[in-house]
Amino acid sequence: MKQTPLPVVSMMVLACSLLLGLAGGLWALDGTEGGDTATGALPSLQQGGASEESRGTPPLTKEQQILEMDIATSSLLELASWCRRLGLSEGGTREELQNRLRQYYGIPLSKGSDASGKEQISSSEKPKTPEKTSSPRTIVIESAEQSEFFTLDVVNEEYARLRGKVQITIKEGDTSYTLSAEELLYNKTRNQLSARGNVIYTKKKGEVIETFRGTALSLNLDSLSGAFLGGFSERAMEGKSNAYKFTGQVISRDAEGSTVLQDVDITTASVEEPYWSIHASKLWLLPGNDWAIAHAVLKVGELPLFYIPFLYLPGDEVVFHPVLGYRNREGSFVQTTTYLLGRPKASSSTENSITRLLGSSENEERRLEGVFLRATGERRKSGDEVSLAILFDMYANLGAYGGLELSIPKNGAWGKQDVSMGIGFSRTIYPLGSSLYSPYNPIDGSIDWNSAYFLNWMVPFRYRFKATGSLSLGTFSLSWTIPVYSDPYVDDDFLDRSEQMDWLSMIKEGASAGSSSSSSSNILGSYNLRIGGSGTIPTDVLSPLISSFTVNSLSSTLIFKTKSSTLYASSSSPWQSFFYPSQWTLASFSGNVRGTLFSNSVKKSPSSELISEDGKKANLLDSALSPWTEERSPQTIPGAEGPQKQADTSDSFTIPALSQTFEGSGGAQYLWNVEYSLDPTASWDLHYHYSKWKEVYEVNWSDISYLYSILGINGTIASNFSRSDNLFTMSFKIGGNANWQHYQYIDTSASDIDANSLLLSAYKASGYYLTAESTFTLRPLVQDEMWKNSQFQYTLKGKWLSTVFNNDVQDPRWDLLWGSWSKDYISSHSLSATLSALTSLGEQSLGLSMELPPRESLLSGNTRLQWGASSLSANTSISKPFEDPLFNPLTVSGTVVFAPRFQYKQDLTYTPEEKSLTSWISTLSWYDLSASLSYAYSKSYLFSGGKWTLASDEEALRPKAFQLSYGTSLNNLVFWKNRIQASLNISSSLSLDLQRYTYSSFTFSLGTTVKIHEFLDFSFTSKSQNRVIYRYIQSWPIWEQSVQVPGEQNMLVDLLNSFRFDSDTLRKSSGFKLQALSVKAVHYMGDWTATLTTDLEPYLDTSQLPYRYAFNTKVSFLVQWIPISEFKTQTYYDKDGFVFK
Structure with a gap:
């Protein structure tokens, strides 16, 4: 055959990658932003609501006007006494008590107030802070022995004083505050609270609990700012049982959330005499979880270890996330990840105990301020958000890498989109010995900067690109995976990176702890570029002729494999292996079509469906009459004109005019349906002549070995005839399969391609066949509840028609073979009978089956008896029972259950040929x-x-x-x-x-x-x-x-x-x-744990002859500080010696 050059597909691959990856990403990103804008632009609901309320509010009666005047002019103390007399709650502000009384007397609430008495602010009056939404604050008095309400007329301020085991709870969103003291004074006008005597103030938010204790407290409830005298604070780590105690002479907290402790001691809260402590003149706990300490001394017991004049640790993240480290091969490096959108996911392995204690939670929202991501203190609304990060890494030996990571969550029709791409400027690293590497050639001292082939051009960098995503288009879905790599080592060189810097481990163990090499290799072996979809085509119009049309798969796949270079086999260059296109499945399709050609089964008419006089469906509940006729009054229909008729409240009950259809039994029905199913498949595959490519620059997309196609279809048509009571069932099925393989192109000029062998295999795989299957089942005792599972069944199945290739490639021909009455064409011909009885002890059954000619005769029998949880079963068979009978082994299995956990089981096998039991298991x-x-x-x-x-x-x-x-x-x-x-x-x-x-x-x-x-x-x-x-x-x-x-x-x-x-x-x-x-x-x-682990296991010592078994004793001893788990020391011993960490 003459070779016809195909177009270069590399440009098509690149175009598909960019179009699907970037277009899909931008479209989904645009949809996400649009959703946010729509949410933030909700129209005000207050204006319309106010007008409706003013139109619908009825005028006050004379009594209500007098009550409204009394409520409006009463003081807080008078309102509380009024509520107490009526049995209402007397807690709350003056406005809350007023509205509580208005509700009791049925007086409409004043405009702009809800039931609790709080002012409602319209959307136009609310402060424009879209990133923070205030939650309602609730104050509940849990307990108090005495209460007093009074007013200072001089300053016009209202007060409430509580005495004796006072405890109040303040709830705001997901945060709760609990305050207990001996005496509490509340200034309602200024919303100021003062407490004294065994003051305990607890704040709980999520799993973090803070507790302040002191002699006196002054707290502003609007800003929750205040000051403690002679107190201490306890804070528990999130997700941990450890609690830490902060003690200070003065503890103050301002409205912005900053806490200042003077003359402070920090230690654990679990023991009275702490094992360690930090004493400082001042400690700042700043908003955003930044913290600072001045003139601090760390003590273990009473022994001072070291002095810290000043230390400031930001609890916020740097936007570009620098990571420093060292690896033997790459040398010193810095890796940066800059998030333009989104934020990195939390990694417990890179988070140390100090940041967990005084740092911010990963579940908090953050906002960009300069180069920092500041914690807002609000819980993250959702973990699914658009993420866009820029990567830039530099290595002392390897070179540099720059990339982009884009992740877009599912949004509407667009599924999750991920795009990862980057280029690297690298140089060959030469091994100089054990754990020694250098970018300089040890022979001439030269530097080899790596290059790669992009399409047909050489570029001075290495590259990687991977895009994954999906798109839903109604009943169809499209997905793609588009990777493109310059060489198999690009991921291994540039993706062994981290986004979190563990400073504590780096200080303890050196720079090599910043980012250690991964133990697993990222060297790529092969990859597939695939674009595919699946779905269903609506067939409601053609139903039941075509009940479903399913596209199981419609895809195109390009397969890349790796090959070792002969020229660079012993080199450390990335060119020692290269990718090459192996096979391209231009298109692959598989589907299913099914439907019903004929059916006499009719859906049951909905007997419960009611038809009114006008032909429309009526709801029976709408026409039902209420039994409480005395309580009903004539209803006025809005918008109706003229006089209205009053509802008839007489005792008479009139049945509405209904038309009902009922379906009688009419005896058994005969059901007949003819159904079909088709499964078409098709594929077009292109194979490249990769055996001639020895180096990466020899890859030629025009070198094609062959192009072939496969077309196939598998189908069945079945006729089922039965009676509705299952007395009998008859089915006849015709199945067929057709397969055609054809080579559109074969490169006959290639010496390693045998065209005749390819054609012969394709011709042998081509052809078609037809099969037929008939089954008849009779259940004569179906009406009897005990014997209804008893049945007779007859089955005949075989090949009806087939084709066979004549093995002549030059003159291909397929001969038609008709089926015959022989065991080569009849695959099943059997008759079976089952006698089954459903008793109170269980199901008892006896079955016989017979393989009929032209199959080899086989008579089989089985039985199963059951009584409660115990059972007995047996089965055997006889080959050629009417010619030369051969009795096959008889197997018997029985289980006797004496009690729920006490049973005996026996399995026996008797072989007639041996005239003996051949197996016995008790x-x-x-x-x-x-x-x-x-x-x-x-x-x-x-x-x-x-x-x-x-x-x-x-x-x-x-x-x-x-x-x-x-x-x-x-x-x-x-x-x-x-x-x-x-x-x-x-x-x-x-x-x-x-x-x-x-x-x-x-x-x-x-x-x-x-x-x-x-x-x-x-x-x-x-x-x-x-x-x-x-x-x-x-x-x-x-x-x-x-x-x-x-x-x-x-x-x-x-x-x-x-x-x-x-x-x-x-x-x-x-x-x-x-x-x-x-x-x-x-x-x-206390604050320390000591762990001793000893493991013994035998191993074969092959170090000397003769080989012998010896014990490998592994001993590990670990001492770890609980507050900061990174402070630890470990000793490890095994057969190889001691290791200290």
Whole structure:
């Protein structure tokens, strides 16, 4: 065939990538912004509401006018007394009490006030702060022994004084404040609160709890600013049980949320005598979770460790997120991630304890101020937001990388969109030895800057691009994955990066801790560029002829693979491997069409549907008459003209004019339907001649090996005839499959392409066939509730028509073969009968089936009897029962349940040919104990010369194995007033080989955990095994032959010998061998924890001959400070030596 050059597809790939990635991203981004704008531009609802209210408010009666005048002129104390007399709540402001009384007397509320008495501010009067929405504040007096209300006429201020175990709660949004004191004075006019005597002020927001304690408190309820005298504050870490105590002579808090502590001590709140403390002259806790400290001294106990003159730690993030570090290969580096939109996701692995204690929560909203992202203190509304980040990294050895990361959440028809792209200017890094690298060639000192091929041009940089997304268009959905890489190593070189800098670890361990190399490699092997979709086409107009039309898949896929370079095989350059196009599936399609050609089944008429006189559906509830006729009054219909008729309230009940249709039973119905299903498939594949490409610059998109297409269709048409009561069912199905493969182009000039072989495989795969299947099922006892599952069934299935290729490539021809009455064409021909009875004990069944000619005759039978939870089943078959009968094995299985956790199970197999039982398995289970004895039809063994050999070729039913197992768990064992918790897990198994006795074994596992409250956690697990369990019972008279095994025959003595650490000989001769041992102890020492872990496991030592097993003992000891978990020290030991961290 003549080769016709195809157009270069690389430009098409790039165009699709940019169009789908950027257009989809911009469209979805535009939709997101539009949604925000629409939300922020909601029209005011107050203006229209006011006019409606003024028109609909009825005039006040004479009594209501007098009451309104009394309510408006009463003082707070008088209003409270008035409410108390009426049994109403007397708490709240003067306006709240007034509105409470108005509601009681049915007086409409004044304009601009709600039921609680708070002023409603119209949308035009509200301050324009779209990023912060005020939440209603509620003040509740929980308890007080005395209350007093008075007014100072001189300054015209109203006061309320509460005495004796006062406790009030203030709730605002998701934040709650609780204040308790001996005495509390509330200035209602200034909204100022003062408290004294054992003052406790608690703030709870989410999982963070702050507690202030002191002798006196002054608090402004509008701004929640105030001051404590001689108090301290407690703050718990979010998600942690630790609480920290801040003690100061004066603790003040302003309206902006800044807290200042003078002469402050910081320590843990859990113990009276702290193990550590920080004393400072002043501590600032600033808004946004910034904090600063002056003249601080860190003490452990009473011992001062170091002095801090001043320290300021911002709790906010820097917008470009710099990360510093060092790696052996890349050298020193700085990685920056600048978020123009969105913010990085929280990473618990890079967040230290200091930032968790005094830093901001990742669930708070942030706003950009300069180069900082300031925490607003408000909870994040949603984690799904548009994210746009610019990446810029520099490496001392490798070079530089710049990129862009865009993520757009699902918005309307657009699914989640992700675009990641970047270019890197890198140079070859040469290894100089163990952990030593240099960008300079060790031979001539030159620098090799890397380049790459983009389309057909060489560019002086390396690149990467990946776009993923989806789009929903009604019933269709489109998705794409478009990656493009310059070489297989670009991700491994430039995507081993971090966005969070762990400063504490860097100070402790050096710059190498800033960003360690990833343990997993990001070297790419192959990737696919795919654009695809799926969906359904509406077929309501054509239903039921076409009930559904589904496009399962419609896609185009370009496959890239990697190949090693011959020229750069030994080089460290990225050109040592390169990507090449292997196969391009230009288009691939698969679908399904189904429908009904004929059906006599009619949907049931809705008998409950009511028809009124005018032909419209009527609601029965609308015409129902109320039984409470005396309470009804004539209703005036708005907008009606002329006099209205009054509702008839007489006792007469008139049935409305209804037209109902009912469907009688009419006996059984016969149902007949003809249905079809078609599954078309098609694909066009283009294969490149990549075997001739040895280097990356030799890749040529015009080098095509062959282009071929596959067209296929699979279909069925089925006719089903049955009776509605399931008395019988008849079905006839015709199925077919057609497949056609064709090569549009083959490069015959290539020496490694065998055109005839390709054509031969395509011709053999082409062709079609037809099958037919008929099934008839009769249930003669369907009307009987006990025997309704009994049935007769006849099945015939076979190939009706097929084609076969004549194996001539030059003159291809397909011969037509018609089916015949032979087992080569008839795949199933059977008749079966099932007798089933539904009894109170369960379902009892007996079944017979027969394979009929031209299939090989086979008569099968099965039965199942059931009584409660117990059951018995059996099945067997006879081959060629009417010619040369061959009786196949009979299997019987029975289960007897004596109690919910006590049962016996027996499995038997009888082989008529052997005239003997060939399998016997008995199992007895009682709670956690299980015993099993099995027999098998096998040959016998003889122990001779220290090994087992076959004694004879004669097979018989012989004992095979005995197994005994036990396993139990005891959890939540509590002792000593719940101070000690324990658990125990035991698992053991004994397996006796009754043919080869020395293969018997015993395993035992033990696990226990003991927890002493706030003192010690201890866990122990072990697993041991004994492979010479036979030698303890070798003298028992149950064995057919005597096999002497040397060694200790007393099991208890041998068990004690396994613990004889004073005698290596006895300990090694013991049959009890330890497989694994683990001991872990955690000791709690206030603010510190000490963890000791010991693991023992055997390993095969191959360092010297002869090989031998030895124990690898791993010991780890860790001491860690709870307040700041990064302060720790660890010692580790194993067979390779000590490691200190």
